[in-house]
Amino acid sequence: MxxxxxxxxxxxxxxxxxxxxxxxxxxxxxxxxxxxxxxxxxxxxxxxxxxxxxxxxxxxxxxxxxxxxxxxxxxxxxxxxxxxxxxxxxxxxxxxxxxxxxxxxxxxxxxxxxxxxxxxxxxxxxxxxxxxxxxxxxxxxxxxxTQWGIFSATLDDVADIPEGGKIAIPDDPSNGGRALNILASAGLIELADDAGDFPTTDDVTSNPKNLEFVALGARTIPTQFDDPSLSAVVVGTSYFDPAQGVTKEDALFLDDSLDEKNLPYxxxxxxxxxxxxxxxxxxxxxxxxxxxxxxxxxxxxxxxxxxxxxxxxxxxxxxxxxxxxxxxxx
Known part of the structure; x- marks a missing residue:
């Protein structure tokens, strides 16, 4: 332009x-x-x-x-x-x-x-x-x-996410797609080349750890952060209440929000x-x-x-x- x-x-x-x-x-x-x-x-x-x-x-x-x-x-x-x-x-x-x-x-x-x-x-x-x-x-x-990342209340590394682990992602198409792209960037899954801007779990072509995706309202995900049934959550870093003491330094994987691919966000x-x-x-x-x-x-x-x-x-x-x-x- x-x-x-x-x-x-x-x-x-x-x-x-x-x-x-x-x-x-x-x-x-x-x-x-x-x-x-x-x-x-x-x-x-x-x-x-x-x-x-x-x-x-x-x-x-x-x-x-x-x-x-x-x-x-x-x-x-x-x-x-x-x-x-x-x-x-x-x-x-x-x-x-x-x-x-x-x-x-x-x-x-x-x-x-x-x-x-x-x-x-x-x-x-x-x-x-x-x-x-x-x-x-x-x-x-x-x-x-807002910067997004993968967070866990119990794990210290993405590699520690267990076989069959449950991962909370947003339930709306735009933020849910962003979460899947972040999981792909972290090497946990692969998405179809033609997944487009709104990938869904149906576009997951490789899931070596057989991760289970739990769709929740994006704003409620931080409140589920300590749920022992969840291995990790994918959400915006600013969504956490300050009282939780969770910052971007606590992320298992942190997305680069200023990358050109993040213009839609x-x-x-x-x-x-x-x-x-x-x-x-x-x-x-x-x-x-x-x-x-x-x-x-x-x-x-x-x-x-x-x-x-x-x-x-x-x-x-x-x-x-x-x-x-x-x-x-x-």
């Missing part, structure tokens, strides 16, 4: 995006310039919003513009979200996080118009939802990517396609890029989840490719 940046030889675009983000955070001059740019975006967004019909309040004879308000569905509460809300408010955007306890509701609520956006899913999951429901939900910018802020030009999203994107938000993310997830900045055209192109694949596999 015309606006994609080239990357150094041997370096994925995801890794370059992260490096660029880190460089911006360290460079004080660029941070100052970013503040100026954000101010311009906010002013432009406010004037556009007024032109679209924002209500005005009269105070001492002066027009006072109300802040833009958006409702965004998420799957959990976090200090990271608190930081985004605080920074966005400084820029004239009032963010109301709507927490739901299900991974389908953020999309169905968006379809129904009960929220303006959601921020909980990667584009592979979104492609599966769009294909299944006929929805037209699309990303407006990238947010984070980039998380996004997603909206209905007819709302992509809402000026709120430019302001929200600037809030995500604020160093205070990066600090809050690091504090909460200890580097297991990191901010990435991938061109939206690249995200939408990959979404279309993944959605076509999902529709063919229905």
């Amino acid at each position: 015309s606006d994609e940046k080239s990357t150094p030889e041997g370096q994925s675009e995801l890794r370059s995006a992260v490096a660029a983000t880190a460089k911006k955070k360290r460079n004080t001059l660029l941070a100052v310039l970013a503040v100026v740019a954000v101010a311009a975006i906010v002013v432009g967004g406010v004037f556009l919003f007024k032109a679209l019909g924002t209500e005005k309040a009269e105070a001492a004879g002066d027009d006072v513009t109300e802040p833009i308000t958006v409702k965004i569905a998420v799957a959990e509460d976090s200090k990271f979200q608190d930081a985004i809300k605080e920074v966005a408010a400084e820029k004239g955007l009032d963010v109301e996080w709507v927490n739901v306890d299900d991974w389908v509701l953020p999309n169905t609520e968006l379809q129904a118009g009960n929220v303006d956006a959601n921020a909980f899913q990667h584009i592979l999951y979104l492609s599966a939802f769009n294909a299944e429901s006929g929805a037209d939900i699309t990303p407006v910018f990238s947010t984070v990517i 980039i998380n996004v802020v997603a909206v209905n396609s007819d709302d992509v030009d809402n000026p709120a999203w430019a302001i929200l994107k600037e809030a995500y890029a604020d160093p205070r938000v990066a600090d809050a993310l690091e504090e909460e997830y200890f580097g297991n989840t990191i901010l990435v900045d991938v061109p939206v055209e690249k995200l939408r192109s990959k979404l279309a490719e993944l959605q076509k694949s999902a529709e063919q596999n229905k």
Whole structure:
């Protein structure tokens, strides 16, 4: 695509995006310039919003513009979200996080118009939802990517997983497929060459240890981590409750989240396609890029989840490719 940046030889675009983000955070001059740019975006967004019909309040004879308000569905509460809300408010955007306890509701609520956006899913999951429901939900910018791995409460090495061992993997097509790819990368199984973006256990062509796959809700897998019937679990490192004391250093095998093959697992802020030009999203994107938000993310997830900045055209192109694949596999 015309606006994609080239990357150094041997370096994925995801890794370059992260490096660029880190460089911006360290460079004080660029941070100052970013503040100026954000101010311009906010002013432009406010004037556009007024032109679209924002209500005005009269105070001492002066027009006072109300802040833009958006409702965004998420799957959990976090200090990271608190930081985004605080920074966005400084820029004239009032963010109301709507927490739901299900991974389908953020999309169905968006379809129904009960929220303006959601921020909980990667584009592979979104492609599966769009294909299944006929929805037209699309990303407006990238947010984070979470590192995944194989974890065990009792074992110290992948080689120690026993014959017939039970492995917990997510029960949804996108995350379940990611787990199978990780097991394949660890050398525990082999997948068919034509497995595609949504491999299932039916695509396992070699399983030397006769592993048994136990499908569970991705969010519940960490709660089953200590189940003595499970030899290991495959899940995102940030899914564990901090009280469990499980970090990426405890993984039997750790996936490289910044490898280009993991582009489908980039998380996004997603909206209905007819709302992509809402000026709120430019302001929200600037809030995500604020160093205070990066600090809050690091504090909460200890580097297991990191901010990435991938061109939206690249995200939408990959979404279309993944959605076509999902529709063919229905």
